[in-house]
Amino acid sequence: MRLKGKAHKFGDDINTDYIISGKYKFKTLDMSELARHVMEDLDPDFYKKIRPGDFIVAGRNFGCGSSREQAPLAIKHAGISAVIAGSFARIFYRNAINTGLPVIECDTSAIEPGDELEVDLEAGVLGNHTRNTEIRITPLPPVMLKILNDGGLVAHFRKYGGFHLD
DSSP states (O other), X not given: OEXXXXXXXXXXXXXXXXXXXXXXXXXXXOHHHHHTTTTTTTOTTHXXXXXXXXXXXXXXXXXXXXXXXHHHHHHHHTTOOXXXXXXXXXXXXXXXXXXXXXXXXXXXXXXXTTOEEEEETTTTEEEETTTTXXXXXXXXXXXXXXXXXXXXXXXXXXXXXXXXXX
């Protein structure tokens, strides 16, 4: 799985209320509506700036806070191809994989806003085309790659009639 897009960078400890504010996540389950409000508490114009395939890049502890699936679902429905961060809150990490949103752990200190990135999940490499550099990423286990390639855990279960490792 190869992903290409522009970096939109945030800092450490981005909690799920920053990802999708509580004032929205309790009013609707319409993912198109929620997607329009992704990251707006940190950047009110975020949704206007992104293009399909772009990346959210952050520091440590991305997705801390509540365990609601709306956060990774809203990111995915906004057209973000993956979240790249130094580390993730474990519940966000699993929710992201389960909803089909790739999450990539690596050192993000050399990535700047607007950098053009390409990620090869199988090879475990992030190429920064703007800076002509490569960053090793923490590889995803094959089962997680399979779930992502299938579009998330529900799609995986539908495809195989249950959990399938091969």
